[in-house]
Amino acid sequence: MxxxxxxxxxxxxxxxxxxxxxxxxxxxxxxxxxxxxTVLHGGEPLMLGARRLEHLLxxxxxxxxxxxxxxxxxxxxxxxxxxxxxxxxxxxxxxxxLDGPKPINDRFRIGHRGESTFDKVIxxxxxxxxxxxxxxxxxxxxxxxxxxxxxxxxxxxxxxLGAPSLDFLYRDxxxxxxxxxKATFESAEYGAWLCELLDVYLADPTPVRVRFLDDxxxxxxxxxxxxxxxxxxxxxxxxxxxxxxxxxxxxxxxTANGADRFNEKWSIFSxxxxxxxxxxxxxxxxxxxxPSSPTCKNCPELGVCGGGMxxxxxxxxxxxxxxxxYCNDQxxxxxxxxxxxxxxxxxx
Numbered sequence: 001m002x003x004x005x006x007x008x009x010x011x012x013x014x015x016x017x018x019x020x021x022x023x024x025x026x027x028x029x030x031x032x033x034x035x036x037x038t039v040l041h042g043g044e045p046l047m048l049g050a051r052r053l054e055h056l057l058x059x060x061x062x063x064x065x066x067x068x069x070x071x072x073x074x075x076x077x078x079x080x081x082x083x084x085x086x087x088x089x090x091x092x093x094x095x096x097x098l099d100g101p102k103p104i105n106d107r108f109r110i111g112h113r114g115e116s117t118f119d120k121v122i123x124x125x126x127x128x129x130x131x132x133x134x135x136x137x138x139x140x141x142x143x144x145x146x147x148x149x150x151x152x153x154x155x156x157x158x159x160x161l162g163a164p165s166l167d168f169l170y171r172d173x174x175x176x177x178x179x180x181x182k183a184t185f186e187s188a189e190y191g192a193w194l195c196e197l198l199d200v201y202l203a204d205p206t207p208v209r210v211r212f213l214d215d216x217x218x219x220x221x222x223x224x225x226x227x228x229x230x231x232x233x234x235x236x237x238x239x240x241x242x243x244x245x246x247x248x249x250x251x252x253x254x255t256a257n258g259a260d261r262f263n264e265k266w267s268i269f270s271x272x273x274x275x276x277x278x279x280x281x282x283x284x285x286x287x288x289x290x291p292s293s294p295t296c297k298n299c300p301e302l303g304v305c306g307g308g309m310x311x312x313x314x315x316x317x318x319x320x321x322x323x324x325x326y327c328n329d330q331x332x333x334x335x336x337x338x339x340x341x342x343x344x345x346x347x348x
Contacts, residue, residue, distance in 0.1 A: 003253035005260065012048055013242040017268075018059050021240060024268040026063025031274035036236075037069045040092070041250070046078035050086060057090035066091050071139060073097065075109070077117055079124030084131045093139040096125055098161075100154040104146055122161075129162050140165035140211075147181040147189040151197035158208075165209040167227075168197070170308075172254040175315035175325050185325060191332025198336055216337050219304040221346060229309040232302070233289060236277060244268045246276055248285050255314035288320060295323040305330045 013021075025038060038060065048056065060070060072087070076096040087094060099105045102118045109117050128138050141163040143154065158166050170190060173179025181189050194212070201210055215227045225231030239247040239260065246266040252259040262285070266276050276282055291297065291307025299305070307313065308324030315322050324330065 003257050003260075005253065005258060006043075009245075010242045012052065013056070015055065017242070017244045018056050020244060020268050022059040022063045024273050025060065028273040029064060029068065031272070032277075035068075037071065038064065040070070040072040041239075042073070044075055044078070045072055046074050046083060050080065050082045053083065054086045054090075057086060057092055061090050069093075071095065073142065074124075075117065075121060076124035076128075077120040079127050081127065084127060084133075084137065087137055088131070088133045091136070094128060094137055095139045095142055096121065096128070096163075097142050097144075098125070098158070099143045099146060100149060101157045104149050104154065107146060108144070125161055125163075135164075138162075138164060140167060140209075142167050142169065144169045144171055145190055145193060147193045149193075151193055152200045155197060155200050155204075155210075159204075163208060165211060167211040168194070169212075170312065170326050170329070172251070172311065173325055174255055174312055175318075175322055177254075179325065182325065182329075186328055188328045188332040190326060191329030194329070194333040195336040198333065198340065202340060213337075216304060216334060217341065220334065220337050220341060225306070228289075229306065231304060231306045233306055235289065236286060238273070238277070238282075240268060246271070246273070249310075251309060251311045254311050255320075256316075259314075291323065292321050293323050295327070299323075301331060301334050304334050 028036070040056075046053065057070070064070070070091065071093045073095050074097070076094075076098070079094075086092075097109070098121055099107070099109060102116065105118050105121070106116045109121075111117055128134055131137055141158050141161065143158065143166065145168050146154075155166070171179040171181070173182065175185070179190075183189065197210070198213055201207055201213055211227055212230075215225045215230050219225050219231045225233055227233075228235050228237070237249045239250050241247055244267045246262070246268065248260045248262065250260050262281055264279070264281055288310045289306075291302075291313065293307070293313070296302055296305075296307040305324075305327075308326055308330060310320055312324040312326055313320045313322045
């Protein structure tokens, strides 16, 4: 969506950066009382290759105990027996991105030459499922919603792959660049899709966990959400780039070129992470999670919706001072959640 910050970054993290990163995260684990999770993201983290991945994870574990959660988000195409051995040895769980059966997945997840990636992803999932430590290693599947797909078909297929959990994401987009399949701000194509998914989920006598829906139900019942973008959350998210630069949540790249960058040039080579997180500029970024629009602040569903993800609130004119472009989708699925809970005598 127009971001070109990747051009300024090394394609892969260097050994010296890995060493400094490991030290920085180890210090952070002592500086702050609350636990945090380290996520290998991308790009595609497995493009490091087995040798460099093993070096990265072994260095991280020098300063982070084996109780510290390290996980990876991957497209799964490069999973091999050696990769799984390394992840098992250094206790790194794996979530795989897959949008559904081949025709659905191939709609957007294609290679550089336009070729299908589906068979390679399924081969990776099969290796992961067959590994002796798959119960730990395989954390779940992550899908981006295609509002033109059939929710029952998607759910049934993903469940058949043996994933312990599923999660679904709204597609990137905002008020100035509408998400795929969304006609207007008032329309609720994604909300209608999620309502159908909820019906399938609740009718399944042996369901696989769906984090998006579980969070909405938990929040509706007065609990606390565990997913960014729903509820009144207080997640602290920082990105460490391949050159050691510290940036904002990389989802903000879809709003405007460079929107994920801090004005202050922070780096793990020159700054202590706890000092960065205690700074005024980081606090301003952190508060961006909470919506500023009067529409959101006065909405009776704010405690459940939370205003959605900041990237979905963006417009070129109003910046982040808008309700989510998925506002009506959120209202639609939350209303359906409340209806179902009420019918079970559970909703307040």
